[in-house]
Amino acid sequence: MEIGPVYDASINADATLTCFQLVTPDIPSLTKLDLNFAGFRQGEVHDVSLVRVDADGSTHAIASDASGDTYRIMQGMTGPLTRWLVMVGRPAKGPTSSFQMQATVAEGSDRYEPNDAIVKATPIQGNKVFEGNLDSAADVDNYLISFRADQKVAVIQIEAPVGVVIDVLDGSNTPYTLRGGDRKRVDASRPVFVAVRGDDAPDAARSKVSVTDPRAIAVLSSYSSKENISHLAPGTMPGVAGAANVARQMEVEVTAFEGDHTTRLGAGHEVTIFARDTGKNNENWLVGSVKVVTDANGTARATLPISGCKGGELGPIQVIPRVEYPDAWFITYNPFAVVHAWVDSSDPNAQAEPLNKPQLFQHICKETVTKRWRSR
CATH class of the missing domain: 2.60.120.380 (Jelly Rolls)
Known part of the structure; x- marks a missing residue:
């Protein structure tokens, strides 16, 4: 049989099986083979099978349907110039059983095919x-x-x-x-x-x-800065050197979880990462955001651009000068800036738990010297 035409076919009265063969065209892309059958008598059981024949002569049953349905569809994914057998049978001999059938191919099928039925x-x-x-x-x-x-x-x-x-x-x-x-x-x-x-x-x-999952969350796996910041902020505790200092960009990794907070989301989920300056009276000012997409492990990475400080600044405070700049050196900074993330399609209140975890960074606003000024 050829690809395309509609055939009138039958199982002869003295037979229980009829067989047809076809060869798919020379199409290099992933191709779906569709076999459509119609006209079986209602209530009569017919067994329809689609069998692939490989180049070495071995056969592989790809699909089968034994039922009393009057209409059937059989599908298989095929390569170019592949031989196929189409077999239609019944349990016992009887009157001639007539039906119609047609074979078609669809080029460029997706990886989830065949799933028409x-x-x-x-x-x-x-x-x-x-x-x-x-x-x-x-x-x-x-x-x-x-x-x-x-x-x-x-x-x-x-x-x-x-x-x-x-x-x-x-x-x-x-x-x-x-x-x-x-x-x-x-x-x-x-x-x-x-x-x-x-x-x-x-x-x-x-x-x-x-x-x-509307209860899905995104958690900061890591965040840091690769910037060459001249002077670190002194930290939020006296005598403790500043860490997680950021001026204008941050390297961020997030991991997204389903609502059980254990099962990782898969690939393709959109997550938004935010950075905010915060104030003593619960004020917050957005200083950066970026959208990312999770990989197969529920992880996403991005460089998050950070703007200048928008509120909550401390200073200027004097810091120890570098040797090449012996003049007095001052910085202003926000010691309570925060970075967080959420899964875009999740409920907003689902994000409360990761926000309660320590995700602080120190936002360097600007550095100045008595004779020269530089902004980060």
């Missing part, structure tokens, strides 16, 4: 970000998302062009229809089903589904 939905474990593309007008990408036993709510965010529709059935069996830009809290007490389909969507329309 509900029973072939791609399993997703936990709060993940996953991307796919609709490789044809008939393509549907199905996913089944499972969560930790103690997670009862999830947030689903969608990035998709006009014409892409996302059907969601949450853990309470409540259905939702989402489109690009939508954000929805759903019941996660049981697995959540997600189907991405086209509704007059453009060819090869890509979509991104972000699933997050």
